[in-house]
Amino acid sequence: MWAIPLLSKLSATLSWLLCCLFLASTGAPVIAAESAHLQEATLHYHFRPIVTFRTTLMGMTPETRVRRALARLDTLAANQMGEPVEVTPFTVDGKRGINLRIGQLVLFNVLEGDLDPEEKLSLDEAGRRAASEMQAALQAASEQNRPMVLLKGAGLSILATAIALLLLWLIRRATTLMVRHLQVVIEAENASSRLRWARHGWLLVKRLAQLLMGFLWLNVAYLWLTYVLARFPLTEPLGDRLTDFLFGLLETLGAGLLGAMPALTTALVILFLTKAFNDALGNFFKAAKEGRVQVPGLHPETVTATHRLVNILVWGLGIAIAYPFIPMSDSDAFKGLSVMFGFMLTLGSAGIVNQLMSGLVLVYSRALSVGDFVDIGEHVGVVSEVGALSTKMINMRNEEVTIPNAVLVGNPIRNYSRLAGARGTLVSTKVTIGYDTPWRQVHAMLIAAAEQTPGLRVLPKPFVYQRSLADWYVEYELFAHMDKPLERVPVLSALHANIQDQFNTYGVQIMSPHFVSQPRNNVVVPPEGWHAPPAAPDAPPPQR
Template sequence: MRDFVMEKSFLKVMILIFAAMLAAQLSYSQDISNNEKAIEKTVEAQIGVEPALLKLFNRPIIILRSSVFGHSPGDRVRAIEERFSENVKAGKINAISSQQSTEGMLILMDGELLMLFSNKDLDPFSRETMDSSVKVIVDRLEKVLELIRRQKDPKANLIGAGRTLVAILLFAALIIVLCRIQRWIKPKVGSLEEGLDRKLKELGYSSYSIHVNAFAFINKLIYWSISLFLLYTLITFALHQFPYTEPWGRKLGSYIIDIIAGLSAKVVDSLPDLFVVFIIFLITHWFVKISKSFFRGVANGSVVLNWLDPEAALPTSKIFSAIIWIFGIVMAYPYIPGSNTDAFKGIGVFLGLLISLGASSMVGQVIGGMVLMYSRAMKVGEFVQVDQNVGRVMEIGFFSTKLKTMKNEEINIPNSVLMGSLTKNFSRLSKSEGLIIHSSVTIGYDVPWRQVHALLINAAGKTSGVQKKPEPFVIQKSLGDFYIVYEINAFMDKPETYMRVKTELHANIQDEFNKYGVQIMSPNFEAQPPEKVFVPKEKWHEAPAKKDNT
């Protein structure tokens, strides 16, 4: 813990040092960048002549606007750059002077001609004079020569390299401390994520397997934002240490200042609209809380509505909440900063396209879920069969319905598929009228039907889970070529035990028929065998079967 506190203190000191270095460089760059922008502005000059900016040693000097002796401004700039480079190579970097001529003012570099500045090079839309323009040119050229002399000084370069090396080491130290803090925070972020996930599950979103990495995302965003800011500061500071790259450093510094200033101004201008948005969302949140409280009362029975079942109250609450929030967003949209910009509109169009592409299936699922909820075809906890799938309803969602089978399998059925499938509800009438369990057997014509009826009813009476009242009954479903199809029907009130009860019923039917020597005609016989086909009682418990009380 002590080491972490020391690392935090060290990180604060390092950030303060970086901030001081950046502030010093940016305050200087802000003043110079204004002059540079003024120099680089495009001004219309002579008809058919394109102005050209003269830059020497990566610094703007002046804009040339006229042709001289048939040479365009661009040609003149290239010629001046070549003469300047030759003078620098020759070591003629001591003095800049000016001299009057018939064509304008001559600019001399150590007594040799560097360039000619004519009256036609003056900006026709400003109050520039020849003397003021020449003074600007001379001052900037002298500044350039001073920087060139400084760059040729080994001591100055060594100082610049040393400062850059110190900045790199400082940057590396800050990154190491930042990584350690990141590792220390990561377990705590995991705990916050688990807490958020538990809260979401408490609100009823557990069935959608939601695990929001919101805190981890915020943690990474902060980490990379600080890292990129430190890297940006390092590059800006390093470029400032060398004369030739100093303008690039100034541009980087002024760029970030312009961004921060622009964003700050926009935030201040947007405060009234943001306040309106806040009020709208506050009112919307209040209405959502009221609706949730109302439907919660319907769900627990404290509020009774004839047109709404308690089971459908919470899903209805979600629908009302969604409608209220959509209305609130529509109301707040015009007040959201940037909502009228093309970028914002483009995002809206893109999202609308995505929704429209997936809307057909999604809307079908949602409508299917609503139909299931409000048609009361099934409820959570009921035992149902959908096609060949039999199980208890665990959840009816807007997009899918979940069943838990008797083999502890969870089946997820899309609502659109469910709407087009045959559904049997075993629970709906089981308490009031009872669920009828049934099974069929085929018996030959040589067996009296009254005996078959009695055997089937006896088998049903010995089956646990079958109700005594109403009594079981038998139906003769068909008279076939070789046998009669009998169906035993019995009542039960626990549909979740359906398969177990039916299995026991089948076992009892076999025991009863074997006990009285009655042959069950399965498989079919083309010709009746001379002896009866059944299992005598003394063979009921052949190995490996265990004896019971039957």
Template sequence: MRHGMLLCCVLAFWPLVGFGESSGSEIAITDREAAPVELRIENRSVMTFRATLLGETPELRARRATAAIEDALQGRGELKVSIDPIQTSYIVLLGYSRAFIVTPQDVDPPGASVRVAAEQAADNLRRVVAESGEARNIRFLLMALGYSALATMIYLLLLRGVSVGRRRLSGRLPGLMSRHKQWLKLGHTPLFDVQYLYYLFGRLLWLIYWVVVFLLSYQWLSFVLSQFPFTRPWGESLNVHLLDLVRYLLDGMLGAMPGLAVALCIVLIARAFSSFARRLLQRLARPGTLGWLTGETLQPTTRLTSLAIWLFALVMAYPYLPGSGTEAFKGVSVLIGLMISLGASSVIGQAAAGLILTYSRTLRAGEFVRIGEHEGTVTEVGMFNTTIRTGLGEVLTLPNSMITGSVTKNYSRIVHGQGYVVDTVVTIGYDTPWRQVEAMLIEAARRTEGILEKPAPHVFQTALSDFYPEYRLVAQAIPSEPRPRAELLSVLHANIQDVFNEYGVQIMSPHYLADPHQPKWVPREQWYSAPARPPGGDDVVK
């Protein structure tokens, strides 16, 4: 009887096949460009039509199949689902009626087994038939309602238990933390503030509570939906999505372990190389080994070497990090690179200037320098800034790029032993003997406590201006702190005024409005006015 019905089906399609116009090996004239249409019966997907069969588009095939299946489901008899081959395709039979045909062009991906696809569609149709019968069964629906009510009661009890457990644990948390707070100490120093740690654990408990509530609600909804025929596909899809998510997370964690192991090995190797390089540079910094590597350049050289090693390790470990190949990771990398390129130009310039100052040894901590209009003792030469302390107690932070772009006077580099160079300038008219001015300046330096006698102070005539010569007193002082230098200069200036007053010489820079009646010159007998002494020792040279 079954084969007779199959023959009737074949004969029914016979006029449409067109054996006189084709090879007779195919019954389907297909068009893969048509939009696929899903065949859905009783809220359950049966299969997807993708090909045009015998002039019928996938949409028309789905309509015919829907009408045939729903018509068959209205009957009272038992419906048996089966498949029969017809050439390269398969007919899915519902009872003794044709439900639909599965062709090779309906299979996705192309080239897959048509028989497997037909059997899968037949299984889906059997479930539709079974659920259609369950939907008309009052006893089955009442049992589904009972199971749903029981599941709802259990769900509410579990929610109640989780809520009570969270409250009790939150209530015991302060006591537990107070009893075990010694674990949070390193010696006698607390590592964390207990108040903030309690807040952190409270937020963590709240997060765990809502995760558990979400999972319980998800499972309850999935179970209730699975009890009724019409909503069963939704409940099954919820379970499938949850299992897919868990499987995805587990696969991701297991798949990331080899990459994490490689990245960890790279980090350990980089750490070992960094420690080895640090110890090697410490040995090379000993006197007599490398001229450019000293105690001052050891720290920046060690930092640069460690930075280079860790940057290389980061580049090597990057491909093995989880998610490094994702578009999100690439977008973040591009964003970080753009931010660095836009905002780090000045930072890199400052760092380069700091390296220039360090390796050129322009400045050292403890030296007294003058940078532009700023004068003081260098307290720190950093990567980006240099800090100096002035004699007035001010702390100046100067950008390294400004220092490299200006003239720096170092008063501590040329001294003999400890100390620094101190100098001052006075301008006296041409009518005062220059030997007398030099002698008075040296006398003022001798009276100033803190200025060394050896090397002896010197006076230089640095300029012969239109109205006066310029005298510069240069001496070496003992203290190396900035405050005594300011005090010493103040005492030196006071002594200069006292000495000039004692010998009746006024400190003034003359400016003329007209030529004087008498020429401004010094007679020879006044060349060695007191306290100046002639080379032979006589007070006056005649």
């Protein structure tokens, strides 16, 4: 009977050994995997980094070690915070470590596995540094409870707040005065001044002023927050971080500016030489436009357009040469902008290039220029502007008509001013008179009507042509010169009224008689009627 309990014990012992072997064979990889996936955790106390845990201690992960250390720190009494932090070495499970404690209370431990290989610090040095950081954090927490420290910090913070509010008000006041003064200056300038563009970009000017004011406000707020945080022991690390960030940013910008000075100087020199060369070309084109320089193929009408094209080529070449020397020109931001502008140019270039090339055709063909009286399809008027994309003209109704250059190139252009010169623009009107009226009399009446019409020039003298000898009438066309093409409609109206008065005065009917049957006598003018008034005897036909 005694063998049964013995067998039971042996069976239980064998089962326990098998379970241990199974757990050892399966648990080792799990522990190794957990160790491989450990994440470091940093102990912060009152915004101060104390130490970073990177290994486990008695099965506790770094996160658990941080939580337990904070729980111990929260149990410290006010009188304990002023006591020194002691460092004691120890060894556990073959791992060397350092104990940080205040009196008999252990705050946390630093192990060899917590050391950063890149810092190359020994365990003792890491322990002393952690103790120093811990001592400073506890001292700050202790000083935060002193009433005088709080009162001093609050007083200085109130003073800094008042100064910051005063600076914000002064910045806003100065920005408002500057914007008002600029608005007065812009409104006082006439349309031909250099600031005429600002009238259309006034909203942009206001937005730039607001951005400048916002930037200054942010700087004042940043400095105020940095100063206030640094006045209290607990938040002093945050103020130090803001200060370090500001000075680090300034240092980075300063170092970058100093490093970019040679390349930036080179770019400025290239642009300066480009401007000097462009100014020299500008003087040349100015002399050509004034007639002081004669260049084959360069006409006064095309000097301005040629100057603009050369301007674009010179500046494009200068910017292309200076571009690699501009700081950050090879950065991803500049590359992205280049791709965006290229994409926009590709999408909108078809129509724009067509209009630009049509504008060049108009300019270099010298088909029209500003001030010419032209007839373009359904539009008749004076050209007021020849632009790169379109041409503007003012018609006889005093309406401004904008015509795309591509449309102008595709339509015939009648320019009444190009060959007029000092003689003025030529206008004409037609009448048909029967064969029974002497042509000399018709000529004299038409010329008399033209001489009595305001707006028509006496010299050169008006003249008449007989355009055709039709079946039933003779077609006469009166030509006269005028100085103001836009007044063509009222001048022609007055001329037509004077023609009617002249013909009615001398009994000549403005009508083309269509005969139903041939009359008995030939419809002719006898020689004695060739010089009927107001025609002068033996007057020769008028010449142009």
